[in-house]
Amino acid sequence: MIVALTGGTGGAKLVEGLAAVVDPSQLLIICNTGDDCVFHGLHVSPDIDTITYTLAGLSDTEKGWGIKGDTFAAMEHLGRLGNDIWFNLGDRDLATHITRTRLFREERKLSEITEQIRRALGVTATILPMSDDRIETRVQTAAGEISFQEFFVKERWAPDVRAVRFVGAEQSRPAPGVLEAIRRAEAIIVCPSNPITSIGPILAVPGIRAALEQIEAPVVGVSPIIGAAAISGPAHKLLRTAGWQASALGVARCYRGFLDNFMIAAEDESIAAEIQSLGIETRCANIRMTSLADKRRLATEVLAWATK
Amino acid sequence: MIVALTGGTGGAKLVEGLAAVVDPSQLLIICNTGDDCVFHGLHVSPDIDTITYTLAGLSDTEKGWGIKGDTFAAMEHLGRLGNDIWFNLGDRDLATHITRTRLFREERKLSEITEQIRRALGVTATILPMSDDRIETRVQTAAGEISFQEFFVKERWAPDVRAVRFVGAEQSRPAPGVLEAIRRAEAIIVCPSNPITSIGPILAVPGIRAALEQIEAPVVGVSPIIGAAAISGPAHKLLRTAGWQASALGVARCYRGFLDNFMIAAEDESIAAEIQSLGIETRCANIRMTSLADKRRLATEVLAWATK
Numbered sequence: 001m002i003v004a005l006t007g008g009t010g011g012a013k014l015v016e017g018l019a020a021v022v023d024p025s026q027l028l029i030i031c032n033t034g035d036d037c038v039f040h041g042l043h044v045s046p047d048i049d050t051i052t053y054t055l056a057g058l059s060d061t062e063k064g065w066g067i068k069g070d071t072f073a074a075m076e077h078l079g080r081l082g083n084d085i086w087f088n089l090g091d092r093d094l095a096t097h098i099t100r101t102r103l104f105r106e107e108r109k110l111s112e113i114t115e116q117i118r119r120a121l122g123v124t125a126t127i128l129p130m131s132d133d134r135i136e137t138r139v140q141t142a143a144g145e146i147s148f149q150e151f152f153v154k155e156r157w158a159p160d161v162r163a164v165r166f167v168g169a170e171q172s173r174p175a176p177g178v179l180e181a182i183r184r185a186e187a188i189i190v191c192p193s194n195p196i197t198s199i200g201p202i203l204a205v206p207g208i209r210a211a212l213e214q215i216e217a218p219v220v221g222v223s224p225i226i227g228a229a230a231i232s233g234p235a236h237k238l239l240r241t242a243g244w245q246a247s248a249l250g251v252a253r254c255y256r257g258f259l260d261n262f263m264i265a266a267e268d269e270s271i272a273a274e275i276q277s278l279g280i281e282t283r284c285a286n287i288r289m290t291s292l293a294d295k296r297r298l299a300t301e302v303l304a305w306a307t308k
Numbered sequence: 309m310i311v312a313l314t315g316g317t318g319g320a321k322l323v324e325g326l327a328a329v330v331d332p333s334q335l336l337i338i339c340n341t342g343d344d345c346v347f348h349g350l351h352v353s354p355d356i357d358t359i360t361y362t363l364a365g366l367s368d369t370e371k372g373w374g375i376k377g378d379t380f381a382a383m384e385h386l387g388r389l390g391n392d393i394w395f396n397l398g399d400r401d402l403a404t405h406i407t408r409t410r411l412f413r414e415e416r417k418l419s420e421i422t423e424q425i426r427r428a429l430g431v432t433a434t435i436l437p438m439s440d441d442r443i444e445t446r447v448q449t450a451a452g453e454i455s456f457q458e459f460f461v462k463e464r465w466a467p468d469v470r471a472v473r474f475v476g477a478e479q480s481r482p483a484p485g486v487l488e489a490i491r492r493a494e495a496i497i498v499c500p501s502n503p504i505t506s507i508g509p510i511l512a513v514p515g516i517r518a519a520l521e522q523i524e525a526p527v528v529g530v531s532p533i534i535g536a537a538a539i540s541g542p543a544h545k546l547l548r549t550a551g552w553q554a555s556a557l558g559v560a561r562c563y564r565g566f567l568d569n570f571m572i573a574a575e576d577e578s579i580a581a582e583i584q585s586l587g588i589e590t591r592c593a594n595i596r597m598t599s600l601a602d603k604r605r606l607a608t609e610v611l612a613w614a615t616k
């Protein structure tokens with residue numbers, strides 16, 4: 001089994017590539033749930049949904065979220081009814097959140113719900129939330145503490161960030177199957193997701209980081225940073241807040257202790273040796289994924305390196 | 309104040325007419341809530357919604373339910389996710405149910421929610437649920453007891469009906485303002501709705517029928533039946549089940565004790581005298597409402613009779 005740790009947008013690109021080159025029944029994705037939010041009383045799991053839609057061939061790869069060709073009639077009417085609609089949800093996407101919310105009311109666990117939805121959408125790969133317990137990524141800004149979605153979507157990641165914390169992480173347990181998957185994996189892929197707010201919450205669930213440190217199987221990461229900036233989103237900004245350098249080196253330091261191999265951008269060749277000195281084997285490659293061909297190529301390279 | 313008692317489809321036509329000929333700030337609608345149902349975890353109040361959309365100029369008058377031009381993308385995706393989708397809900401309509409459900413979770417009453425939604429949609433007339441308490445119309449068939457929506461929509465009112473009951477009615481109280489509105493009304497209009505399952509639940513709320521019987525103001529009804537059949541829906545069938553004749557006379561007998569004036573179809577002139585003998589003043593008119601002109605004309609006639 002190939003196990004991938006991921007958040008939404010950036011990670012989803014590599015997940016799409018992996019699904020194209022690995023037998024999907026041999027692919028298991030562990031998803032961040034720290035960004036999960038309740039909008040209009042509906043439980044939204046943005047990263048799980050992005051990964052599920054990606055694997056179902058439904059994702060809107062241009063926007064990086066939601067369902068391709070989705071409409072927004074309900075959202076427009078929600079606005080008309082006086083609801084605050086800064087978080088945009090398509091009509092088809094809403095059906096997912098309506099279903100998840102109903103299943104939560106029926107006392108079902110997020111892992112069971114995720115399984116049911118991915119099967120209904122014909123996804124063969126396994127998708128696991130990092131935990132069935134509620135873990136909420138909170139972002140401290142000068143104006144107060146806000147949710148990750150408020151920071152990322154509503155505020156367009158503009159505010160200065162003082163700290164990030166994962167409320168509920170300490171008391172949480174990995175979702176059923178997460179530790180077993182890590183321990184039995186042929187290889188672990190750490191997708192090019194935000195190390196602080198996408199991979200960070202996964203590592204904050206007690207037992208997951210330790211399991212990654214203990215396994216024999218290779219752990220291969222792909223950098224979400226080129227030069228001093230994230231390929232997309234605020235990873236560089238949040239790395240600095242957390243005291244890391246905004247670079248592939250900073251990411252490598254974040255993952256030190258469990259990361260064996262790290263794929264960085266060709267542009268970052270100058271810092272490869274320094275990453276190597278952390279005991280992390282480093283390779284330079286074209287890590288930008290624009291087309292499906294890019295995603296396949298990178299996934300193939302990562303897998304070849306991981307399973308050599 | 310003109311007060312109208314109504315269900316959905318049939319009653320909504322006269323309500324539309326009334327709103328066109330009465331100052332809407334002087335119009336108060338008391339709606340049946342016995343058909344309310346939970347679909348996909350969302351609280352749907354079909355009659356309140358039909359009346360609200362009608363008064364907001366949003367209703368799909370061709371279908372008789374939902375919002376004009378609504379799309380069904382969420383419903384299609386709900387089906388794909390394995391949900392049972394026999395009750396069709398449009399995308400814009402879903403926004404109403406999502407909003408209502410969230411407000412219920414915030415401990416708001418149906419009457420408050422109805423008020424908030426109608427104001428958001430620019431409706432000037434007042435819309436009151438018959439009660440803030442849950443009252444559920446249940447239909448007993450040979451195959452067991454089902455909800456009204458299961459009978460009406462899923463089974464297309466085909467099963468033989470043994471009985472109808474309003475679960476929760478005995479312990480219910482009229483919503484705030486309902487009894488006051490009836491007592492202060494200049495006239496009460498009983499819309500051409502199903503006497504058993506639309507007006508019936510309203511009359512089953514303790515205190516409402518008594519208030520109608522006690523007031524001095526005229527209570528004017530419009531027959532939902534022409535000849536031996538309802539203009540739309542299963543009113544004739546349910547009248548028979550309840551032991552009444554399937555005719556305007558049967559409806560008049562249902563309402564005996566509080567109905568002062570009854571507008572029946574010109575086709576039913578032969579039974580006018582028999583209705584008169586119940587102590588109900590009876591007039592024949594064209595009670596079919598196809599166009600907005602029909603609705604206005606009938607509303608004008610009814611009001612003229614009620615306020616003469």
